[in-house]
Amino acid sequence: MKTIALIDPLWNGHHPTYFKLFSKTLLEMGHQVMAFCIKPTELSTWLTNYCPQPNKLFHTFQIQPASSQFLVRRFSSTLTAIKRWQYANAVIQNASSKLKKSPDLVFFPFLDAYLPPYLLAPYILDQIFPYTWSGIYFQPRHLRIKQRLSPIRRGLLTPHTVFKASHCQTVAVLDEGTAEKLQSKINKTVIPFPDITDESLPDLSFxxxxxxxxxxxxxxxxxxxxxxxxxxxxxxxxxxxxxxxxxxxxxxxxxxxxxxxxxxxxxxxxxxxxxxxxxxxxxxxxxxxxxxxxxxxxxxxxxxxxxxxxxxxxxxxxxxxxxxxxxxxxxxxxxxxxxxxxxxxxxxxxxxxxxxxxxxxxxxxxxxxxxxxxxxxxxxxxxxxxxxxxxxxxxxxxxxxx
Known part of the structure; x- marks a missing residue:
């Protein structure tokens, strides 16, 4: 049994569906789950209805939604992403002290929110976030669409540096067509994930x-x-x-x-x-x-x-x-x-x-x-x-x- 922390600072579109199904799946696999999301009550209620057995291995924690807090346009996305890593570290540390248990793995269902451009030194992230981590890289657009930038700017803006942090074990992608390209760039295992969906019975009374x-x-x-x-x-x-x-x-x-x-x-x-x-x-x-x-x-x-x-x-x-x-x-x-x-x-x-x-x-x-x-x-x-x-x-x- 492993202890896995799931964390997502967004709760719109596909985010609630993925977070719920990931939580349910990991519990059914026999693992302990620490769930960090914006609406933990909604998550717990859903799991009560759809998870066959009440599980003492499930713990929810409320976090603040993702937002951009920096006005300097060029570096706003970088500073915001770094701030999210710092916040993730803080909430996981706090939860771990309460549970007397640290996660074996932190999994980000939406890694894109944590990928800062201009981060040239992976060891910086290792210092900010000391946990073993992985997650789904949802939109590696640059692996499908050629960038209209100079080689220097492409290097500065690539998120690949983040994946070279020593605490990053693997990366998941939904687009199987990008897996080999990304793996060759980061020299780490890239795992294609199924693009799952909620298959609940249609509510025809809508x-x-x-x-x-x-x-x-x-x-x-x-x-x-x-x-x-x-x-x-x-x-x-x-x-x-x-x-x-x-x-x-x-x-x-x-x-x-x-x-x-x-x-x-x-x-x-x-x-x-x-x-x-x-x-x-x-x-x-x-x-x-x-x-x-x-x-x-x-x-x-x-x-x-x-x-x-x-x-x-x-x-x-x-x-x-x-x-x-x-x-x-x-x-x-x-x-x-x-x-x-x-x-x-x-x-x-x-x-x-x-x-x-x-x-x-x-x-x-x-x-x-x-x-x-x-x-x-x-x-x-x-x-x-x-x-x-x-x-x-x-x-x-x-x-x-x-």
Whole structure:
């Protein structure tokens, strides 16, 4: 039995889901868990409902949310990340003194929040944070997209230096396509982790489910769900919906509208279209409160839209699609495009092509691919690969190194 500390200073989007499932998985593997998160009561309540046995090996601790506290723009991210390491050390030390037990491993479900650029000396981090640690590097974008910087600036901005700290044993990634590249750069084991998801039964009593079904009137439902940001391809699907207004399709846009990365004219267009009461569109620009409610929206749709713009990383919406056996339209590039093609999860298109998107909707609706052949969807292999069982194996690979 090992003692593992989980710590994440964020609690939005995928963060609560991952933290809950990681806690549950480690407990079921027989380990003691020290959980540091923003909402420990929510975590404990969830575990009471979903963990088969109450576990005396589980301890929760509340921490403050991550924030940027420095005004010097160039070094703000570096100073903020260092501050987070210092804070993580302080809360773990405090908890360890209470439990009379220090963690054998500190695991960061979202390492990206702790990766400072300009940190040239790994020993600095060893002094700040003396615990053995690992975690998931969610978005190693530079391993997929070539940086437009000079070699000197690339060296200064790379997070790889952090991984060379002596207390870092291993690093996990969700994008298996980056594992070998990262391992060659840091000379440490890089372990691909499954991109798991909450598979709870759909809550079909969620109020908007019946509204969508009523307004769809039997039309095929194409859905964009979750955080509705520019990178999720919102503008592309809006244009597609306008062009298909007379066809038998119904478009659902449900989730929190992140306005921060839209230009003013783009936001005006979104507001204009939502106010038109288009007969083939349903807009719900609020956070979907529970995973079971999100699962209900996936359950009632026919096609999941996942044409993310300039997004080279993994997304567990592909796992959602595979679990609920819903075909996907995704960008033909990077990690998601590779997976959709490899595992036959749907069709891929150029990320800005309205015509290709329309064609993909038509093809999937008629059970054919772009060549006119019958589409062969294979969700089971993908579901198995990104399962809790494989999460246990991935965690064991990390624990075997300590």
């Amino acid at each position: 109020s908007i489910v019946s509204q969508i079904q009523e307004k769809a009137c039997g039309r095929k439902i194409v859905s964009l769900l979750g955080s509705l940001s520019k990178r999720k391809g919102l503008l592309l699907l809006l244009e597609v919906a306008q062009k298909l207004i007379k066809e038998e399709y119904f478009f659902v846009f449900a989730g929190y509208l992140d306005q921060s990365n839209f230009r003013p004219e783009e936001l005006n267009k979104i507001k204009y279209l939502t106010n038109l009461n288009l007969p083939n569109c349903f807009f719900y620009f609020k956070r979907i409160p529970h995973e079971s409610q999100l699962n209900a929206l996936i359950e009632i749709c026919d096609i999941l839209f996942a044409v993310y713009k300039d997004f080279p990383c993994s997304s567990n919406f592909l796992t959602k699609a595979a679990v609920f056996k819903k075909p996907v339209i995704a960008s033909n590039a990077f990690c998601m495009g590779e997976r959709v093609k490899k595992f036959s999860l749907g069709l891929t298109i150029d990320q800005e092509s309205v015509l290709q998107c329309i064609n993909a909707i038509h093809r999937i609706s008629n059970d054919s691919d772009f060549n006119g052949n019958e589409i062969q969807l294979d969700f089971d292999k993908y579901t198995c690969l990104h399962s809790i069982k494989n999460l246990q194996l991935a965690f064991q690979s990390i624990l075997d190194t300590i």
